[in-house]
Amino acid sequence: MAAVQHEPLNTNRAGKNHRQKNDPGTIFHFWLQRDSQRTKLYYAEHDMHYTGESARDLPSDLQLAADIVFTQLEDRLPEYLMVNYFRPDIIREPRLSRGAADYHPRAGIRLGAEAKLWAMVHEFAHHVTECAVQGKHACHGVEFRRTLLLCAEALWGSGYETDQLRSGYRKYNLKY
Ligand SMILES: [Zn+2]
Numbered sequence: 001m002a003a004v005q006h007e008p009l010n011t012n013r014a015g016k017n018h019r020q021k022n023d024p025g026t027i028f029h030f031w032l033q034r035d036s037q038r039t040k041l042y043y044a045e046h047d048m049h050y051t052g053e054s055a056r057d058l059p060s061d062l063q064l065a066a067d068i069v070f071t072q073l074e075d076r077l078p079e080y081l082m083v084n085y086f087r088p089d090i091i092r093e094p095r096l097s098r099g100a101a102d103y104h105p106r107a108g109i110r111l112g113a114e115a116k117l118w119a120m121v122h123e124f125a126h127h128v129t130e131c132a133v134q135g136k137h138a139c140h141g142v143e144f145r146r147t148l149l150l151c152a153e154a155l156w157g158s159g160y161e162t163d164q165l166r167s168g169y170r171k172y173n174l175k176y
Contacts, residue, residue: 033138037174041140044168045122045148049099052160054118054152062111065089066077069120069155076154079126088127090120105130118161125151144176 048054059065070087089108096102096112096123103109103126111119125148126139133143148171152162169176 001131006018011152033136033141035139035141037138038140040172040174041145044172045118045165047164048118048161048167049116052158052164053117054121054161056117057146058111058115058120062090062092064150066109066120069117070124073121073124073151073154084131085128086131088124103130105128121151122148142175149176 008134027033040136057083073089078144088103090109090170091108092113094113095108096115098112098114099116100112101110101115101123103123109120109123109127128151129137129141129144129147132147137143149165152165166176168174
């Protein structure tokens with residue numbers, strides 16, 4: 001996440017089909033703090049990239065797959081459908097290493113050629129966090145970790161992924 005905007009978020013768009021990349025008026029209200037717990041977070045969620053439902057490959061029709069997952073998350077997390085929320089853009093980015101993914105407030109979610117379902121959920125949690133949090137926070141800080149856990153619960157209930165993520169947080173002493 002490279003860009004830091006200092007103007008308040010002011011989209012006033014409740015519609016889900018807002019196009020992130022094509023809109024120069026999408027402005028996020030956040031100040032990034034040092035992302036000191038990123039490595040620990042990556043350790044905590046390591047298994048989800050390799051085991052269970054979350055390690056599933058994404059189909060070639062990425063947009064369709066994303067729409068299904070995002071709808072499921074939006075339906076189960078109604079508190080996220082606040083005024084600032086809109087559905088993020090998502091693209092395949094061949095320049096990323098294959099399993100990698102990232103999120104940028106203007107570009108949306110970008111996935112490498114072989115990014116798994118978990119990578120998409122992780123980046124979606126970044127989008128929701130950036131929409132929701134007003135004020136100083138770290139990219140992988142407590143707000144993000146809480147959101148990611150809620151996303152896991154929304155998709156997999158109290159199953160493997162949720163359980164593993166929560167124990168990963170505890171193991172690496174990450175508040176959520
Ligand atoms: Zn991240």
